[in-house]
Amino acid sequence: MATSFQHDRFDEIPSNLQRVGAHRVPRKRGRGWVAFAWAALATVVLVGAGVVALFVLNGNLANGTGPAASPQSSEPAPVESEVPAVQPTVDPALAVTVLNGTERAGLAAAAGDTLAAAGWNVTTRSNAATEDVAVSTVYYSDPSLEGAALGAALSIPGAGIALSQDFVDLGEASLVVVIGANYPAIDEPAE
Structure with a gap:
């Protein structure tokens, strides 16, 4: 018993398509290099932006204007008292x-x-x-x-x-x- 199906638009396949497998089209040459180029470009841009940001932050920190700069105080820093050095002596009683x-x-x-x-x-x-x-x-x-x-x-x-x-x-x-x-x-x- 043979069943017959109605003919529809999916039954017509163009002859210039050259499909491999059920519905795959062969990959175009060079398409992988395009994806690699975009990924490399994005990496370079992100690294460059990070380097510029570090230079800006380090420049601000070195000038004392960055977020981690210590507040300036009008008091001088306390000077540590020096321990008096022992002076050499001569003691004839020893x-x-x-x-x-x-x-x-x-x-x-x-x-x-x-x-x-x-x-x-x-x-x-x-x-x-x-x-x-x-x-x-x-x-x-x-x-x-x-x-x-x-x-x-x-x-x-x-x-x-x-x-x-x-x-x-x-x-x-x-x-x-x-x-x-x-x-x-x-x-x-x-x-």
């Missing part, structure tokens, strides 16, 4: 111990003589427990002795100071000077 922290003999005696000539009370001159001290250092255990430590360090070439509890057990010494390898060589007497 006991000073001098230790040689190098392999070179006689440095404790030479440094002790230098300190004694500067007015210090050098009570002990000996060798340190280690012989690989690089930098001469004046150790003090009480922060109130910082000025005295600075004064002693000025008498020892290249010496620094350090607040330390390492030498508290040495008894009467208020300052402990450990001579390091940076101490200048002493002149040895010719035989």
Whole structure:
């Protein structure tokens, strides 16, 4: 049983259409490049607008006219008070111990003589427990002795100071000077 359908306008297909599939027309050449060109142009325009906006905002912020600029006040900024620097002092009442922290003999005696000539009370001159001290250092255990430590360090070439509890057990010494390898060589007497 064959059914027949009525003929309508969809049954007539033009011969120049060259359709592929049910209702597809072949794509025109170059159509993808047009879409890509429009997308690239839109990207360039948006990036350019963003760069110009940043330059405008940065220029305004640098001039102090932008939205994040701090308000100008007529009061000057408070000046931080400087912590008074500790002045080096020489206190002959303080006991000073001098230790040689190098392999070179006689440095404790030479440094002790230098300190004694500067007015210090050098009570002990000996060798340190280690012989690989690089930098001469004046150790003090009480922060109130910082000025005295600075004064002693000025008498020892290249010496620094350090607040330390390492030498508290040495008894009467208020300052402990450990001579390091940076101490200048002493002149040895010719035989």
